[in-house]
Amino acid sequence: MVSSDDEDNSTGIQSCPNEVLQLVFQNLDDVSLARSSAVCSHWRELIDPSDPSTPDYLWARQASSLRLKSPTPYTRFRGLYASLRDHLWLHGKMWMGNRSWTGYILLSTYNSRTGAIDLTTILATRSGGNNKENIVPWSRDESISVAIFDPQVSLWVVPLLSFDKDTVLDPSDNEMKPPTQVRHVYRSLFRASAVPPELQISSKRYWPPPHIPAVERAEDVLSCIKDSLENKPLPAEAIDSVFRIRKWVVFGGAPVPSVVMSRNGIDDEVETFAAIREEHYTPDEEHPYRGVWVGDYSIHGCEFILFHQETPTKLKAVKITGDILCACGEITFIVDDLRAVIRIADEREWPGAKVIAAKGQIASHQYQSSRMINAEMICVGPSEIALLWHFPQFTSYINRFRRVDIQSFIYGSKE
16 A cells, blocks of 8 residues: 555655756666656656657657767667667677787777668778889988878778677577578677786787787687687676677588688687777877877878877877788887977978977787887977988888877768
């Protein structure tokens, strides 16, 4: 039996002004919001308006990470959220893959045509293609070549994976399996668990690699992949900053593993991806160089670099994608003191630019005999630098770097 006090309290809550109720609803999680919508017709109208022209902005807040103004192609934000709820942890991030030597990057974006969250490769090429290197003599010293660099950065036309309401979480192996295939090639995603810092040992590799800032790291190469549930954590153990993608081929109904050679020589059908947090590539007044840049690496083409400005005076440039000489995850150059200006440029290419002492890393095939050499960072502008490499036995060379606006690729096309 309900007491009169309970009736008064219930009536009091339900009769609160709409403005107060809206403030309360804004702070509810998704389950509580859905339950509140079923309490009474008045609350349902506030949470799920019957008028199609009235937006269900409370559900839009639940999917706020998508930064959408419209739920297209869904009619309501509640439908969008219900379809994508289990996949929202993926969205809005840049993911660094551990493919041997070269690595690659996936961006997670919302596809307003399909209503799915896509994982898509981002690419950079030179104007005219990666095989077309355009160099000219440096006006200050014509024995030194300068690369002319205007990279074309774009997303690959076809997503690697798409996640929507039809994506299946297989309870037998805890893998997310989108209902898509390309020419008999299947892919699935499964979560990863973190290895606490105190349990990490020097003989193992972890992802992301140590030069990439991260709160959590997982094992880089799995010791046992096939049919192993120990490598697929339960949902409560999974982290949002690392995942793995499994790839296999099916011919005539029989699965055939798609083999990728890992750095330690183990045949591996799984690749690991780690998120690089937005704050580590977003510049501010004290850290103006912080960001994702694309650099021109001569015969190796374009490579993505994380400019990790640890302090206002120190810069560490780390390869997000790499090559057979210096792999992804390795340092490409460092500046120990950004205040160490050695001259102000007076050459034709960048008059007035600050030139700062730096160190660049070089290595032989497969990162053998790596060492640091003297270099100079030429600060052309907030979104462009040049690096003069003083090779000890070869002619010096200047390559160029341009900033990439990652957020514009993730959110820029949203209406």
